Amino acid sequence: MKRRHFLGLAGAATATALAGNAMASGHSFEGYPNSYGVLFDASRCIGCRQCEMGCNTINSENETKPWTTLPKKDPAYFADLKSMNDTARTDSTMYTLVNKYEPQALGGKSPVYKKFQCFHCKEPACASACFVKAFTKTPEGAVTYNGSVCVGCRYCMIACPWSVPAYQFDKLVPYVQKCHMCHPHIKAGRTTVPACVGACPMEALVWGKREDLIHQAWERIRSVPGTYLPHVYGEHEMGGTNWMYISSVPFAQIGLPENLGQTPAPELTSGALGLVPLVACLWPVLLGGIWQITQWKDRKAEEATQKAVAEAVAVERAKAGK
Amino acid sequence: MEFHVYHDQMVFSKACAYILMAVALVCAIGWWKFLTGKEPKKNSTHDFDDV
Amino acid sequence: MSQHDHGAQPVILPPAEAWGVIRSLLKPSTYLQFVKEHPILSLIFVAGVAVTVNRFLIGGLAGTTNLDNNNPWGIWISFDLLCGVALAAGGYTTTAAALIFNIKGFRTAVKPAILTAFLGYSFVVYALLYDVGQPWRLPYPVFWSPGTSSVLFEVGLCVMLYVTVLAIEWLPNFTDWVGLPKISHIIHKCTIALTIMGIVLSTMHQSSLGMLYLITPSKLHPLWYSPQLPLQFFVSSMVAGMSMVIFEGTISHHYLHGRMSAEYNRDHDGVLFMFAKAASIVLFGYFFMKWVPIAGENKWDYLFDGKFAVMWWVEMLGFVALPCLLYALGYRSRSTGTIKAASALAVLGIVVNRFNVSWFAFNIQLRPEQRYFPSAQEVIVSVFVVTLIILCFRFVSKYMAIFSDHPSYKDHH
Numbered sequence: 001m002k003r004r005h006f007l008g009l010a011g012a013a014t015a016t017a018l019a020g021n022a023m024a025s026g027h028s029f030e031g032y033p034n035s036y037g038v039l040f041d042a043s044r045c046i047g048c049r050q051c052e053m054g055c056n057t058i059n060s061e062n063e064t065k066p067w068t069t070l071p072k073k074d075p076a077y078f079a080d081l082k083s084m085n086d087t088a089r090t091d092s093t094m095y096t097l098v099n100k101y102e103p104q105a106l107g108g109k110s111p112v113y114k115k116f117q118c119f120h121c122k123e124p125a126c127a128s129a130c131f132v133k134a135f136t137k138t139p140e141g142a143v144t145y146n147g148s149v150c151v152g153c154r155y156c157m158i159a160c161p162w163s164v165p166a167y168q169f170d171k172l173v174p175y176v177q178k179c180h181m182c183h184p185h186i187k188a189g190r191t192t193v194p195a196c197v198g199a200c201p202m203e204a205l206v207w208g209k210r211e212d213l214i215h216q217a218w219e220r221i222r223s224v225p226g227t228y229l230p231h232v233y234g235e236h237e238m239g240g241t242n243w244m245y246i247s248s249v250p251f252a253q254i255g256l257p258e259n260l261g262q263t264p265a266p267e268l269t270s271g272a273l274g275l276v277p278l279v280a281c282l283w284p285v286l287l288g289g290i291w292q293i294t295q296w297k298d299r300k301a302e303e304a305t306q307k308a309v310a311e312a313v314a315v316e317r318a319k320a321g322k
Numbered sequence: 323m324e325f326h327v328y329h330d331q332m333v334f335s336k337a338c339a340y341i342l343m344a345v346a347l348v349c350a351i352g353w354w355k356f357l358t359g360k361e362p363k364k365n366s367t368h369d370f371d372d373v
Numbered sequence: 374m375s376q377h378d379h380g381a382q383p384v385i386l387p388p389a390e391a392w393g394v395i396r397s398l399l400k401p402s403t404y405l406q407f408v409k410e411h412p413i414l415s416l417i418f419v420a421g422v423a424v425t426v427n428r429f430l431i432g433g434l435a436g437t438t439n440l441d442n443n444n445p446w447g448i449w450i451s452f453d454l455l456c457g458v459a460l461a462a463g464g465y466t467t468t469a470a471a472l473i474f475n476i477k478g479f480r481t482a483v484k485p486a487i488l489t490a491f492l493g494y495s496f497v498v499y500a501l502l503y504d505v506g507q508p509w510r511l512p513y514p515v516f517w518s519p520g521t522s523s524v525l526f527e528v529g530l531c532v533m534l535y536v537t538v539l540a541i542e543w544l545p546n547f548t549d550w551v552g553l554p555k556i557s558h559i560i561h562k563c564t565i566a567l568t569i570m571g572i573v574l575s576t577m578h579q580s581s582l583g584m585l586y587l588i589t590p591s592k593l594h595p596l597w598y599s600p601q602l603p604l605q606f607f608v609s610s611m612v613a614g615m616s617m618v619i620f621e622g623t624i625s626h627h628y629l630h631g632r633m634s635a636e637y638n639r640d641h642d643g644v645l646f647m648f649a650k651a652a653s654i655v656l657f658g659y660f661f662m663k664w665v666p667i668a669g670e671n672k673w674d675y676l677f678d679g680k681f682a683v684m685w686w687v688e689m690l691g692f693v694a695l696p697c698l699l700y701a702l703g704y705r706s707r708s709t710g711t712i713k714a715a716s717a718l719a720v721l722g723i724v725v726n727r728f729n730v731s732w733f734a735f736n737i738q739l740r741p742e743q744r745y746f747p748s749a750q751e752v753i754v755s756v757f758v759v760t761l762i763i764l765c766f767r768f769v770s771k772y773m774a775i776f777s778d779h780p781s782y783k784d785h786h
Contacts, residue, residue, distance in 0.1 A: 131526035152506020154445035170435035174506040294475035336521035
């Protein structure tokens with residue numbers, strides 16, 4: 001992480017001091033207390049796609065905004081278990097999907113399934129990147145999207161380390177589509193847990209407070225030594241996420257990149273952004289100063305030539321006068 | 323003002339920074355006119371007009 | 374020093390006839406004449422309009438581009454936005470040289486540079502109308518819901534303010550032409566303030582375009598990702614600006630020679646040599662600047678590893694070191710030919726760098742079959758935008774006093 005802050009030392013220090021970067025002053029951001037999340041256990045998932053169906057059902061059968069509504073899919077679509085693979089990703093007609101991997105760690109023959117959806121980061125990159133504040137990290141834990149201000153710049157898609165947000169490229173009035181942890185549905189009382197969590201027959205998905213889930217995850221890891229990798233994916237990645245994973249095979253082999261680092265997304269840009277007001281203050285000083293100096297120099301040069309000309313004329317006149 | 327999420331603090335502090343820059347710009351114009359303006363003439367034997 | 378001292382004062386139409394020219398733009402016969410005289414340009418225009426209709430009324434982004442959920446940004450960002458903004462940097466570099474550093478002989482280079490910058494930035498905004506999903510909402514970030522944590526907000530705000538500054542700086546060319554000298558006079562009084570604002574805004578948004586990629590450490594190849602990206606983008610924008618002034622000046626000289634005054638022609642070579650020297654110096658510094666993150670972040674191994682290493686060396690040696698050397702050679706021997714070649718290479722180098730950061734070395738975690746390649750329609754739009762810039766530049770230079778002083782110049786000075 002220290003390597004990332006290898007900006008010119010003076011620049012970084014100045015930026016930190018003047019941008020009010022609270023990280024430097026000792027205040028740390030713990031996130032909202034009592035925010036909820038989900039723990040996914042890759043060793044329990046059997047790839048039945050019930051979570052996908054539950055998600056599609058709740059988001060197509062309820063009246064919500066255009067950007068929280070999905071087109072209803074035929075149950076037969078989710079019953080097809082053969083089409084799962086390791087490259088498919090969500091598009092604008094779904095908030096989640098299950099990928100199937102055949103990891104090297106198990107000899108490349110046994111399938112391991114992983115559910116992909118928004119990770120609901122503690123410090124979301126999408127929210128940091130959005131120039132119209134379309135994303136909100138709610139106190140409940142979900143990262144929600146407000147399409148009513150969205151311009152469609154798609155910087156959120158660039159910024160998200162997992163490339164979660166999908167876009168309605170085929171629509172003439174397009175929106176981003178992304179898992180919202182069933183926040184509007186829970187708020188409206190239609191459900192107490194996200195639809196995918198409720199639909200899972202294997203308890204591969206567990207709902208709870210983030211701190212409790214981390215505790216639970218480590219309990220599970222400790223209780224069966226040698227089964228799980230001693231790591232809770234999302235505990236620290238990108239500063240921590242509310243949707244976390246435990247797995248018995250290396251995370252990279254089930255499509256969870258392990259090169260993301262622990263720096264929260266806003267911190268990646270706060271140093272450089274802090275220099276912007278400094279440029280606004282100092283450049284006019286520098287440029288105005290240089291301009292004054294060149295003006296002054298030119299005037300002095302002008303006076304010097306005039307003086308030299310006057311002297312030369314006086315000498316000539318004196319000569320002619322003799 | 324307590325922020326639970328660093329992102330929320332960033333939105334607020336950067337909004338302050340941009341507003342500050344706009345205010346500085348407006349004040350700079352007034353200050354520049356003051357700096358380069360002439361004092362009402364009293365009895366000055368030398369004018370540092372070329373500075 | 375100049376090879377040619379000639380150039381009669383180009384004809385500037387009096388205001389009454391200027392309005393006649395403007396009125397002729399409303400007549401269909403003007404366009405029919407244009408189609409007859411310029412069949413290829415007209416073809417590009419028609420293709421551009423066709424894709425525009427498809428993009429906004431029929432197929433949307435899906436029917437027009439090869440963008441997808443893994444590759445949300447394509448050449449309309451890589452080329453039209455990133456390269457467009459970098460190559461329009463001639464505005465701030467030239468006005469800095471002429472008006473702040475007060476370098477003699479740069480005065481005549483200011484108006485063409487401002488025109489290039491004004492058109493360049495205006496058409497960046499135009500191209501964004503195509504790329505963004507709901508372009509009618511483009512005022513939202515500034516006027517409705519500012520996302521101040523976002524680097525893109527800063528880019529948008531700065532570009533908006535800078536286009537305004539450029540429009541004001543360019544306006545006297547128009548008001549002189551149509552006979553509104555009072556407006557020209559008021560604007561001329563604010564020249565230094567506008568120039569300083571322009572340089573401040575340019576610094577901020579040139580570096581912010583590099584800042585955009587700071588949030589993607591896992592998607593951009595380590596040879597390009599660095600916290601110093603903003604600084605690299607800013608420094609290279611200076612090279613881009615100066616090189617574009619030379620490059621565009623060369624082309625203009627060929628096609629618009631009749632519009633150039635004697636003074637402009639006299640100054641022209643001086644500008645070339647001064648910018649060549651400056652560009653060589655900046656490229657030298659930039660070359661070593663690009664090594665700093667390699668050393669500082671211990672990225673030596675990447676330099677010899679696979680095709681990205683090759684791309685990096687090609688960019689550094691062919692498009693940074695080589696133009697640096699050519700500029701120096703051209704300056705030493707006062708060879709305008711070498712300098713012009715160097716400027717073409719430097720301009721290309723900026724494009725290569727921006728393409729590497731935003732496309733070739735970006736999204737490297739994707740499989741080869743998932744990677745992006747532009748559609749024909751995307752290319753048509755980019756070509757269309759460049760064509761429009763050239764057409765506008767031609768029109769303005771043909772009628773207004775861009776490469777010469779307007780008859781009313783003496784009234785201001």
